[in-house]
Amino acid sequence: MVEVKLISVDRVRPNPLQPRESFDKEKIKELADSVREAGLLQPLVVRKKGETYQIIAGERRWRALNFLKREKIPAIVWDVKDDTDALEKSVVENLHREDLTSIERENVITHLWESGKYKTYDELGKKIGKTRGTIENIIKAKRDRERLHASQSISSRTILDTVGLPDKERKEVVKRVECGELGTHKVRDFVRTIKKSPEPIRRAIIEDSLESEIVEEVAKIERPEIQRQVLKQAKKLSSEGVRDYVKAIKEREESEPILIKEAPVGILKCPVCNKKFKVIHQEPKGHKLVEVFS
Numbered sequence: 001m002v003e004v005k006l007i008s009v010d011r012v013r014p015n016p017l018q019p020r021e022s023f024d025k026e027k028i029k030e031l032a033d034s035v036r037e038a039g040l041l042q043p044l045v046v047r048k049k050g051e052t053y054q055i056i057a058g059e060r061r062w063r064a065l066n067f068l069k070r071e072k073i074p075a076i077v078w079d080v081k082d083d084t085d086a087l088e089k090s091v092v093e094n095l096h097r098e099d100l101t102s103i104e105r106e107n108v109i110t111h112l113w114e115s116g117k118y119k120t121y122d123e124l125g126k127k128i129g130k131t132r133g134t135i136e137n138i139i140k141a142k143r144d145r146e147r148l149h150a151s152q153s154i155s156s157r158t159i160l161d162t163v164g165l166p167d168k169e170r171k172e173v174v175k176r177v178e179c180g181e182l183g184t185h186k187v188r189d190f191v192r193t194i195k196k197s198p199e200p201i202r203r204a205i206i207e208d209s210l211e212s213e214i215v216e217e218v219a220k221i222e223r224p225e226i227q228r229q230v231l232k233q234a235k236k237l238s239s240e241g242v243r244d245y246v247k248a249i250k251e252r253e254e255s256e257p258i259l260i261k262e263a264p265v266g267i268l269k270c271p272v273c274n275k276k277f278k279v280i281h282q283e284p285k286g287h288k289l290v291e292v293f294s
Contacts, residue, residue, distance in 0.1 A: 006072045012044070013052050014059050015090060023063060032064040040065070043074040047086055053077065056090050084115050091128050102156040106142035113139055150174045161187040164195060172205065181211070193219045200224070204231050217242040267292060 044058035055062055056078060065073050080086045091108050109124075113135070118124040121135040140163075141156035148171050150159055158177055162170040173191060176182035182190060194202060197219045205215055221227045230245055268277045268289065277289040 005075065005077060007046070007053055007075050009062070009065055009070055009073050011052050012046060012062055012073060012075070013049065013054050014062070015055050015086065023060060028060060028063050028067060031060055032067040035061070035064050036068060040074060043076050045078055046075045047078050047080045054086070056080070056086050084112065084117050087112060088127055101152070102141070102154070103145070103152045106138055106145065106156060109135060109138045110142045144170075148174055151178055153178060155184060158184050158187050162191055165191060169194060169202065169205070190215070198224060198227065200228055200231055214238070214242055217246075221246060 040061060042058070042061070044061055045056040046053040046058075047056055053075065058075075062073065087108070091112065109128075109130075112118070112128070113121075113124055118127070121132045121139075124130075125132050125135045137160055138156060141159045144150075144159050144163075145154070145156075148159070148162075148167065154174055154177060158174065162173050165173070173182065173187060173194075177184060177187060193216050194205060197205075197215070201215060201218055204218075218227060218230055221230060226246065230242060233245060268279065269275070270277070276292040278292055280288050280290055
């Protein structure tokens with residue numbers, strides 16, 4: 001049953017399970033100014049709770065009316081079954097208005113899921129107007145946020161974009177976003193670069209905190225031996241400097257003998273120090289020994 005009535009402001013109480021966890025005082029004041037000029041365009045939604053009314057939707061409006069010291073407030077009184085039912089309706093209202101931050105959305109949807117009322121993500125999704133995949137991703141982001149110790153400033157999307165990396169590397173990516181070294185819009189491409197990069201680049205990302213642009217440039221290098229040379233200098237270079245450095249290496253190689261193939265003699269062993277070498281045939285005619293590291 002739905003009932004619309006005027007309620008004394010002092011009989012209205014906020015919902016302790018309210019999805020929104022913070023309210024910007026300046027925006028509340030702006031809303032109050034708007035209500036003063038144009039009136040309240042949308043009533044609160046509340047439920048009867050003993051001798052008081054608990055807010056289901058519209059806490060910002062209630063705070064604005066308190067700021068204006070209004071005595072009465074128009075409200076729609078909903079007959080709800082229990083706390084979970086009230087929370088569902090509050091979530092729907094906030095999600096559709098896109099009023100929640102990432103962490104607020106994660107907390108409230110995880111809370112609903114852990115209430116035990118829903119058997120599947122599909123069931124919960126249908127109840128609050130979201131797809132199964134969206135529910136699954138939001139809950140996964142919540143659990144990963146806790147494990148990675150990501151701050152509230154990190155969006156669910158950023159956390160999900162790091163999936164597939166080891167936790168140590170995920171934490172490094174999140175840390176870069178937190179301190180502004182990596183834009184949120186670059187996270188997905190940055191992670192893709194890490195995933196396809198060989199171990200030396202991955203290690204450099206973690207240990208040397210290379211800038212994303214430099215990592216991307218180094219990842220373009222096909223030959224591991226050139227990658228290793230560049231990584232030794234990368235902390236001193238910009239992404240443009242890396243490009244110039246790689247170009248210089250290639251130009252130098254073009255002026256030197258080209259490696260053709262290993263000679264069929266295979267591995268040679270030094271009788272003095274026991275080091276192992278392989279013989280490389282070069283053009284123009286010549287040979288060189290390359291140490292083999294086991």
